[in-house]
Amino acid sequence: MQLNTKQLGVTLIILAILMAITRGSHFGSSFALPDASLAVFLLSGYLMPRLSLTSIIVFAAFIFAAGAVDYFAISVAGVDDACITPAYLMLIPTYAVMWVGGSWFAKHQQNSLRNLPLFAGLSWLTTTLAFVLSNSAFFLLSGRFAEMSSAEYSSRVAQYYLPYLAGSMLYLTLAASIYIALCSLHKSASGIVQR
Numbered sequence: 001m002q003l004n005t006k007q008l009g010v011t012l013i014i015l016a017i018l019m020a021i022t023r024g025s026h027f028g029s030s031f032a033l034p035d036a037s038l039a040v041f042l043l044s045g046y047l048m049p050r051l052s053l054t055s056i057i058v059f060a061a062f063i064f065a066a067g068a069v070d071y072f073a074i075s076v077a078g079v080d081d082a083c084i085t086p087a088y089l090m091l092i093p094t095y096a097v098m099w100v101g102g103s104w105f106a107k108h109q110q111n112s113l114r115n116l117p118l119f120a121g122l123s124w125l126t127t128t129l130a131f132v133l134s135n136s137a138f139f140l141l142s143g144r145f146a147e148m149s150s151a152e153y154s155s156r157v158a159q160y161y162l163p164y165l166a167g168s169m170l171y172l173t174l175a176a177s178i179y180i181a182l183c184s185l186h187k188s189a190s191g192i193v194q195r
Helices: 005-022 037-047 053-075 086-108 113-141 150-194
Strands: none
Touching: 005 037, 005 053, 037 053, 037 086, 037 113, 037 150, 053 086, 086 113, 113 150
């Protein structure tokens, strides 16, 4: 199912809004949904699979939006700024991993339910790589763990992996379900028109 320019624009705006309203809570709570940023970058990469000036601009716009939401959360909403260290810039390659994963999937899938295991595996792999990259960068570049060994840091951070993965997979499962439903509707509508 191919989106036209207007549909693509609306979908990207919806993804940006989703990121903005969920970014304040990494893992979610009884009052907030988990952060959708990882899923948003993977889905945006899927929607913009070709390396072009437009896709680079969209990626940069999403990076800027993430930074703007963080700035607002810290300066206006009073969220703790503990994560704002030199390691914060490593979120760019972290999100690039997700974007590239989505782009790769767009080029290799065939709009078939048989691709769901591939999408699930790719979602797990990219989210895991993003977790390792962002947490390794925080350990190495934040300046807060000089007295801690990498093994000790890893064991402490490991407890956050499942919530990190679960938040991303929640949104990606929802997106896959919506995509399947829309494809079914599109096929039904095409069948009606052709008769």
